[in-house]
Amino acid sequence: MNRTVIGFACEGETLFGTLDMGLASGAVGLLLVSGGNEIRSGAWGGQAALAAALAREGIPVFRFDRRGVGDSSGANLGFRASAPDIAAALAAFRSAAPHVKRVFALGNCDAASALMLHAALLPGLDGLILANPWTLDAENETAPVHSAAALRQHYLRRLVDPRQWARLLAGKVALDKLAQGLRTAAAPQEGSALAQEMRAGLAAFTGPVTILLAEGDRTAQLFRGHWGSDPRVIGHQGNSHSFADAPEWLLRQVMQAIRPG
Template sequence: MNRSVIPFSYQGAQLLGTLDMGLASGATGLLLVSGGNEIRSGAWGGQAWLGAALAREGVPVFRFDRRGVGDSEGENRGFRASGPDIAAALAAFRAAAPHVKRVVAMGNCDAASALMLHAATLPGLDGLILANPWTVDGENETAPVHSAAALRRHYLRRLADPRQWARLLAGKVALGKLAGGLRTAAAPQAASALAEEMRAALASYRGKVTILLAQGDRTAQLFASHWGADPRVIGNPGTSHSFADAPEWLLHQVLAALGD
């Protein structure tokens, strides 16, 4: 497996990407978009691992730092404004690997949201793999609150556990916190303007879309509650937002999506 650093530019800022390619590289490549303010190696090096694993399977993989993140110059303007960075990375990928005829982009968390918002305007993007998309309005939120549906499942499990009743009767449960949680669980799910914006933007995209959800992850649960039923969703029972507890499952799903 060969790994090389690829510099490219956008509006005077130099950005850096990493290209992973095996000795035998196919005509379908993966553009990996980092979520949050993570560098291109991803959380706990997950994207670097995935890039290497896919390269060994013959899939060229391009990862990059958007402006103002990691090794890239410029101002970090957040995921909503990252469309031009993704377009520049896509062009750099195609220039560095001209044998690649088909490119699928993958993003986790707000990188998935960015792809949903911008994919229809990105030339030459043939498919999307969207993992645990972010649906909380406001980019500066550190973590989403529990969805009402997730809280209802949580309290139903606790009500069925005799040990929890014993803790309640013994005064070991914070009643104020319990009451607040029950009120949230009983409330209807608040709408997400970001989710509806993503839905509208994705509706005009014509490539194949695969959505991967870690069903025990709060971000994924919130997305599912806002998004509703979708035949494109593939779930995993794990709890890791970056699928650190299911790397082989993730690799299998990405390979399957790339092969369609």
């Protein structure tokens, strides 16, 4: 595998990306889009490790820092304004690896949201892999609360646990917090304006789409509540938002999405 750092322009700023290529690189590549303020190596180096593993399998990978993040200049305008960054990275990827004929994009959290919002407007993007998409309307929202669906599952587990009944009868349960949790669990899932925008954007995209969810992750649980049933969803029984607890599973799912059959 060889790894090359590449600088490229985006609306007057200079962005930096990293290209991972195997010795026998194929015609299908992956564009890795980072979420939030995360640099292109990813949480705990997860994106760099995924890129290296895919390159060894003959899949070229390009990952980059959007404006105002990591090595790239400019101001970080958030995921809603990241379409020019993604388009510039896609063009840089195709220029640096002209043998790549089809490009899939993988984004986690608000990077997945950005791809859903903008993919139909990005020429040369052939498929999407969306992980734990962010559906809260405010970009600067703190860590999401538990969804109603997740709370219902939580209380159903407690109802069949004799130890929890013993704690309740012994007065070891805060009744006000219990009542608040039950009210939230009983309430219907509120809609999300962002999720509706993402749905509309994704509907305009004509390529294949895979959605990966860590079932124990609160962002993924909120996405399920806002999004509803979707046959494109593949769930993993883990808690890590970045799939740090399942790197091999993530690698298999990405390869399956890129090379179906």
